[in-house]
Amino acid sequence: MKRLFVFSGIIVLSIVLNSCKSLQNANMYSVNDDKTLGQQVSKEIDNNQQTYPLLPEAGNERVYNFIREVRDNILNSGRVQLRDQFTWDIKIIKDDKTLNAFCTPGGHIYVYTGLIKFLDTEDELAGVLGHEIAHADKRHSTRQMTKMMPLSVIASVIGQKYNQEQIAQVTAGIVGLSFSRDSETEADEWSVNYLCKTKYNSAGAAGFFKKMQGKSGSTPVFLSTHPSSADRIQKIEAKAVKNGCSRANSTDSRYASIKSLL
Numbered sequence: 001m002k003r004l005f006v007f008s009g010i011i012v013l014s015i016v017l018n019s020c021k022s023l024q025n026a027n028m029y030s031v032n033d034d035k036t037l038g039q040q041v042s043k044e045i046d047n048n049q050q051t052y053p054l055l056p057e058a059g060n061e062r063v064y065n066f067i068r069e070v071r072d073n074i075l076n077s078g079r080v081q082l083r084d085q086f087t088w089d090i091k092i093i094k095d096d097k098t099l100n101a102f103c104t105p106g107g108h109i110y111v112y113t114g115l116i117k118f119l120d121t122e123d124e125l126a127g128v129l130g131h132e133i134a135h136a137d138k139r140h141s142t143r144q145m146t147k148m149m150p151l152s153v154i155a156s157v158i159g160q161k162y163n164q165e166q167i168a169q170v171t172a173g174i175v176g177l178s179f180s181r182d183s184e185t186e187a188d189e190w191s192v193n194y195l196c197k198t199k200y201n202s203a204g205a206a207g208f209f210k211k212m213q214g215k216s217g218s219t220p221v222f223l224s225t226h227p228s229s230a231d232r233i234q235k236i237e238a239k240a241v242k243n244g245c246s247r248a249n250s251t252d253s254r255y256a257s258i259k260s261l262l
Contacts, residue, residue, distance in 0.1 A: 029142040031085055037142070037170070038087070038106025044171040045110065046091075055092040055113060055262075063092065066258045067111065070126050074133055077197035079190070082107070082137050092116070096262075103132040104174055105141045113262050119208060122255045123195075127204025127236075130191030138190065140183040141174055188232055192239045202245035206236040 029037075045052045057064050071090050075083050086107030093112045101111040109132060119125050135141065179187070188205060195202040209229040 026146055027139055027143045028146045029139075031082065031139075034105035034136075034139055034142055035086065036106070038104040038108050038136075040167055041104045041171045041174055042089075042106075042108040044167050045104075045108075045175075052110070053094045055094040060092070060261070063116075063258055063261050064090075066254075067092065067116075067125070067129075070122065070129055071109065071133075073198045073200070074126060074130050074194045077194045079194050079197055080133060080137050086136060088133070101128055101132050102175055103136040105136060105139065107133070107136045109133070109136075117259055117262060118211070120211065120255070121204070121207065121252045122250050123201040123204035124207045124211070125204075125255070126195055126198070126200040127191050127206070128208055130194040131187045131205050133194065134187040134190035135179065135183070138183070138186055140179055140187065144179060144183065145173075184232075185235070188236050189239055192236055192243060192245065196240070196243050196245035199246075199250060201240075201249050202243065203237045203240040206233045206240075209233045209236070 046054065055063070068090055071088065074080065075088055088107040088109065090109040090111065093110055095112050096114045096117060098112045098114045099118050101109070101115055103109045109129070111129070115128065116125065119128070191205045192202045195204055201207070209232050213229050213233075
């Protein structure tokens with residue numbers, strides 16, 4: 001009887017733990033909701049040039065073509081689940097002081113010139129882009145907003161019954177969103193998974209974190225959460241080895257020439 005009681009307790013505990021995990025990954029919004037929300041946020045960003053000064057494409061065609069090529073190599077890896085459902089457009093924000101990149105729901109990617117200039121290699125850029133694409137592909141924003149955001153606010157935005165203040169509130173929340181430890185780890189892992197099927201060093205994101213370790217000053221928004229850079233480097237490199245991915249570095253001369261144009 002005692003063994004039966006213990007066995008039953010283990011089953012109950014297992015059910016509870018699985019339920020907690022399901023709740024952790026719960027998302028009350030559909031993929032179409034992500035797309036609609038992303039369109040509204042992207043529109044708010046594009047119309048707010050004072051806060052988000054976009055680098056014009058005219059005169060910067062080489063830079064845009066290069067960064068889109070990196071994006072396309074990741075999207076064509078065959079590992080991006082929502083490759084054909086999301087937009088995956090990419091824009092550059094002209095701000096040399098900000099080391100940041102983010103991806104809205106629905107796949108609108110934004111990269112700051114400060115980040116592009118800070119990185120040393122195409123592999124590192126691919127690693128960061130893979131990380132941000134993973135946040136959208138795994139729908140981390142709406143998963144997190146399911147847990148954190150007032151439902152009335154986000155529901156009104158998705159339903160397009162909103163005012164400008166509400167849209168600005170949601171946009172600021174997404175741009176400055178600090179993801180959970182689990183979401184950051186998942187994005188790091190999927191960056192490796194994506195790059196494993198490309199020409200890039202699959203642990204490209206680790207190179208970025210290594211460089212960040214030697215930098216003093218403010219921490220980029222997307223590095224403000226756990227785990228630490230040292231822990232992330234170790235896990236990213238271990239994931240690359242476990243997956244049997246290539247870790248050969250690409251040439252850096254082309255990337256240097258692109259940076260010189262900014």
